[in-house]
Amino acid sequence: xxxxxxxxxxxxxxxxxxxPRAIRRFPFPFDRDDYMYSVNMEPHVPGRPGSVFEHxxxxxxxxxxxxxxxxxxxxxxxxxxxxxxxxxxxxxDLLELIMESKARDYxxxxxxxxxxxxxxWINRPMEIEQKFTFLDPxxxxxxxxxxxxxxxxxxxxxxxxxxxxxxxxxxxVTTQADWSxxxxxxxxxHEWHAPVPKxxxxxxxxxxxxxxxxxxxxxxxxxxxxxxxxxxxLDTSPENYPKWGPTKTTLTPxxxxxxxxxxxxxxxxxxxPRSNAIAFPIRCYLxxxxxxxxIPKWARRLHRVIRDIDxxxxxxxxxxxxxxxxxxxxxxxxxxxxxxxxxxxxE
Amino acid sequence: xxxxxxxxxxxxxxxxxxxxxxAGSAHLFIADGEGAEAITDMFAKAGADAPALLAKSxxxxxxxxxGTDLSAxxxxxxxxxFHRAPSFNAxxxxxxxxxxxxxxxxxxxLAGTETVIGLAQREVMMAGLPFEAVQxxxxxxxxxxxxxxxxxxxxxxxxxxxxxxxxxxxxxxxxDHYSRRLAAFQGVNxxxxxxxxxxxxVERFK
Amino acid sequence: xxxxxxxxxxxVAEVVEVNSLIKRFRFVRADGGAMPPFSGGAHVVVEMEExxxxxxxxxxxxxxxxxxxxxxxSVRRDDLGRGGSLxxxxxxxxGMRMQISHPVNLFPIDARAKKxxxxxxxxxxxxxxxxxxxxxxxxxxxxxxxxxxxxxxxAYCETLAATYGDRVHLYYDEAGQAVDLDRxxxxxxxxxxxxxxxxxxxxxxxxSRAEAAGWPRNTVHSxxxxxxxxxxxxxVELAASGVTVTVGAAQSILEAMEAAGxxxxxxxxxxxxxxxxxxxxxxxxxxxxxxxxxTPEDKASNRKIMPCVSRFEGKSLVLDR
Numbered sequence: 003x004x005x006x007x008x009x010x011x012x013x014x015x016x017x018x019x020x021x022p023r024a025i026r027r028f029p030f031p032f033d034r035d036d037y038m039y040s041v042n043m044e045p046h047v048p049g050r051p052g053s054v055f056e057h058x059x060x061x062x063x064x065x066x067x068x069x070x071x072x073x074x075x076x077x078x079x080x081x082x083x084x085x086x087x088x089x090x091x092x093x094x095d096l097l098e099l100i101m102e103s104k105a106r107d108y109x110x111x112x113x114x115x116x117x118x119x120x121x122x123w124i125n126r127p128m129e130i131e132q133k134f135t136f137l138d139p140x141x142x143x144x145x146x147x148x149x150x151x152x153x154x155x156x157x158x159x160x161x162x163x164x165x166x167x168x169x170x171x172x173x174x175v176t177t178q179a180d181w182s183x184x185x186x187x188x189x190x191x192h193e194w195h196a197p198v199p200k201x202x203x204x205x206x207x208x209x210x211x212x213x214x215x216x217x218x219x220x221x222x223x224x225x226x227x228x229x230x231x232x233x234x235x236l237d238t239s240p241e242n243y244p245k246w247g248p249t250k251t252t253l254t255p256x257x258x259x260x261x262x263x264x265x266x267x268x269x270x271x272x273x274x275p276r277s278n279a280i281a282f283p284i285r286c287y288l289x290x291x292x293x294x295x296x297i298p299k300w301a302r303r304l305h306r307v308i309r310d311i312d313x314x315x316x317x318x319x320x321x322x323x324x325x326x327x328x329x330x331x332x333x334x335x336x337x338x339x340x341x342x343x344x345x346x347x348x349e
Numbered sequence: 350x351x352x353x354x355x356x357x358x359x360x361x362x363x364x365x366x367x368x369x370x371x372a373g374s375a376h377l378f379i380a381d382g383e384g385a386e387a388i389t390d391m392f393a394k395a396g397a398d399a400p401a402l403l404a405k406s407x408x409x410x411x412x413x414x415x416g417t418d419l420s421a422x423x424x425x426x427x428x429x430x431f432h433r434a435p436s437f438n439a440x441x442x443x444x445x446x447x448x449x450x451x452x453x454x455x456x457x458x459l460a461g462t463e464t465v466i467g468l469a470q471r472e473v474m475m476a477g478l479p480f481e482a483v484q485x486x487x488x489x490x491x492x493x494x495x496x497x498x499x500x501x502x503x504x505x506x507x508x509x510x511x512x513x514x515x516x517x518x519x520x521x522x523x524x525d526h527y528s529r530r531l532a533a534f535q536g537v538n539x540x541x542x543x544x545x546x547x548x549x550x551v552e553r554f555k
Numbered sequence: 556x557x558x559x560x561x562x563x564x565x566x567v568a569e570v571v572e573v574n575s576l577i578k579r580f581r582f583v584r585a586d587g588g589a590m591p592p593f594s595g596g597a598h599v600v601v602e603m604e605e606x607x608x609x610x611x612x613x614x615x616x617x618x619x620x621x622x623x624x625x626x627x628x629s630v631r632r633d634d635l636g637r638g639g640s641l642x643x644x645x646x647x648x649x650g651m652r653m654q655i656s657h658p659v660n661l662f663p664i665d666a667r668a669k670k671x672x673x674x675x676x677x678x679x680x681x682x683x684x685x686x687x688x689x690x691x692x693x694x695x696x697x698x699x700x701x702x703x704x705x706x707x708x709x710a711y712c713e714t715l716a717a718t719y720g721d722r723v724h725l726y727y728d729e730a731g732q733a734v735d736l737d738r739x740x741x742x743x744x745x746x747x748x749x750x751x752x753x754x755x756x757x758x759x760x761x762x763s764r765a766e767a768a769g770w771p772r773n774t775v776h777s778x779x780x781x782x783x784x785x786x787x788x789x790x791v792e793l794a795a796s797g798v799t800v801t802v803g804a805a806q807s808i809l810e811a812m813e814a815a816g817x818x819x820x821x822x823x824x825x826x827x828x829x830x831x832x833x834x835x836x837x838x839x840x841x842x843x844x845x846x847x848x849x850t851p852e853d854k855a856s857n858r859k860i861m862p863c864v865s866r867f868e869g870k871s872l873v874l875d876r
Contacts, residue, residue, distance in 0.1 A: 088666035164665055165773050182498055188530040196361035197526055216822055216830050219591060220561040220657045240498045247541030278594040278660045373769030374741060453743040454769040477669045477746015482771030
């Protein structure tokens with residue numbers, strides 16, 4: 003595996019881009035030409051080699067740069083990572099899950115050696131080597147959840163399960179689609195999803211909760227979510243909205259292909275063994291329109307999805323003001339030909 | 350003034366009930382302003398059971414945001430302990446001490462504005478009782494405690510939407526999204542995408 | 556979700572006769588690997604195959620949750636039951652291969668609690684043994700009150716007392732001892748949670764005393780697995796699958812469906828988790844609801860059934876499965 007890690011930024015000069023390989027393996031979230039909310043969960047089992055589903059946690063060319071960006075977000079606002087006191091055990095569960103998965107799936111980059119509770123972790127891409135005692139937080143530079151999620155792409159939340167509900171009570175959230183961990187921490191499943199329009203009335207959250215309460219250890223599941231982001235900005239937080247919100251007004255027909263990004267979240271859900279909590283990794287993938295339209299099937303389909311989407315959803319997802327511009331741009335790549343089912347690019 | 354009626358809203362917006370006596374080994378009441386009437390109404394309904402309940406009751410009361418002070422009526426109930434505090438802040442350490450010393454079996458009743466209900470509920474939660482076990486009844490002002498999601502500053506007694514954050518000066522619209530942990534509603538910048546384009550403030554939470 | 560959920564192939568490493576009624580079984584992975592860690596209070600579903608009858612019974616894990624070398628369960632022999640416990644007691648020997656589910660927890664610790672008050676009766680002690688292992692490691696406050704018929708029948712009394720010292724309180728019925736529950740409930744610091752596991756009557760009694768003492772519902776936790784009751788055979792039509800199955804006297808509807816090759820979801824198989832909930836399309840007769848899951852209204856409506864424990868008597872029952 004000769005994957006090199008990109009030197010790139012997600013702020014200021016925005017040098018982030020996807021290699022042709024990264025474009026082909028991009029998790030395009032639409033398996034047909036229209037979109038509405040659904041629970042859409044499927045078992046998180048290993049998928050096609052080379053795809054983002056190949057491993058439990060995907061490590062790609064953006065890994066090192068994303069971790070550098072996370073460190074900067076945390077330096078600016080440490081409240082993006084919080085864990086209520088009773089969630090420490092779930093943090094250890096998550097640390098174990100990530101370390102074991104990465105050491106198994108990417109032995110060229112990660113190693114985990116265990117001698118009872120004495121663990122030795124090596125992360126070569128980030129040049130980290132740590133000896134520590136599992137379940138003893140004093141042997142790590144920070145709490146177990148923070149320690150491991152500073153070394154893992156995507157946001158993470160940990161949900162405690164009690165009283166037939168899930169409670170979001172810990173998380174590392176620096177690459178979010180406009181929601182605040184600091185505000186939502188401690189809420190129940192329906193509470194933290196409360197601002198989402200329509201889906202409650204459709205019963206989506208009732209069904210999802212019922213399903214998740216029965217999620218079994220050893221049988222993780224996954225689903226997609228998506229939104230739109232101007233410029234490859236990982237940290238689209240409500241905290242910083244006054245800084246990134248105005249960029250929405252600067253799109254033009256000339257720059258939209260380069261600056262408008264489809265933002266896809268690959269969300270997985272894992273029952274954690276020791277704490278009985280649920281881990282919810284939310285992995286964010288960005289692709290600029292110019293890159294996306296190099297796959298003809300995706301260009302046609304995205305055009306149709308955006309053209310026909312319920313305005314309430316485009317308002318909630320925050321792109322209603324640029325929707326017309328997007329449709330105009332994408333329409334050049336849609337000749338009206340039928341698209342094949344599923345999300346994979348045509349060979 | 351009677352119990353407040355609220356428009357149906359999103360799932361994170363707190364809902365309030367009506368206080369009613371419950372079996373318990375001790376009873377803690379925390380109320381502000383018109384919330385006093387929720388307590389006197391409850392004891393009136395308790396009828397013959399009221400004296401036994403009062404003998405195990407501790408009432409902590411503070412005036413409402415507009416100065417409503419019904420402490421005389423509460424004091425006249427004759428609870429085992431009655432305390433009038435000038436503000437929630439002044440009563441906070443007393444409340445913590447009471448909760449630290451309390452045992453399972455304690456019943457908690459909160460009445461008055463959302464601000465005091467929310468702040469008191471947070472103390473009870475931290476002391477270990479599930480928030481669902483706390484009885485609440487809204488009376489009086491609808492003014493809100495709002496946290497600016499950008500600067501994290503809390504503005505007290507917000508009555509208009511939008512309003513200006515008392516800490517960072519941004520124009521914020523007030524969401525119904527509510528955090529029990531912060532005991533506050535969420536305020537979000539309304540003119541980030543169009544600076545200066547701020548709708549006229551409407552008095553929504555008097 | 557349970558259909559297709561991973562199973563663990565195990566070898567029976569040890570069978571120990573704890574007393575005249577209880578045997579302890581230890582399972583290790585057949586491939587020699589480590590078991591997944593689990594959370595205190597969790598159970599596994601043990602699969603048993605006897606003369607063509609397949610049974611899947613839930614048993615609480617009693618070993619230390621951080622011990623990944625194997626799992627232990629304790630099984631009380633039920634001479635009048637459907638035969639699962641008898642099979643384990645009489646047929647299962649060290650060295651046998653079996654299959655168990657991944658651990659599932661329907662009786663978890665509330666990690667926010669300031670203190671954990673554990674109330675056990677008889678074989679109901681088992682989930683508390685794993686819970687205490689976990690609480691001890693996490694440095695949490697807890698107290699066990701354990702009632703048994705006699706010292707001879709009180710499984711693990713001595714071990715528990717030796718391990719946890721004065722945090723363990725034992726009561727023997729034959730000696731006329733009983734826990735003074737009302738006094739116990741009164742003296743607990745705010746933030747204490749109560750956990751109850753034991754016979755049905757004891758759970759009902761303890762819950763009602765806690766309610767009378769003003770304990771909030773969310774601070775009182777209990778677990779009771781029901782063995783599917785025996786009864787008269789009956790037929791069930793499975794509309795979606797287009798088959799009619801006969802449910803035998805010592806069989807559950809769920810087991811009859813599985814025997815007919817119909818995939819049905821399940822998790823606990825003891826009427827507690829809700830996973831096998833099935834819609835009733837037509838019911839001409841009476842459903843005997845035995846589960847803890849459906850609300851009284853659901854039960855009265857005869858529109859839903861839990862096939863893992865409930866039975867039917869009457870002319871015809873059609874399920875959406």
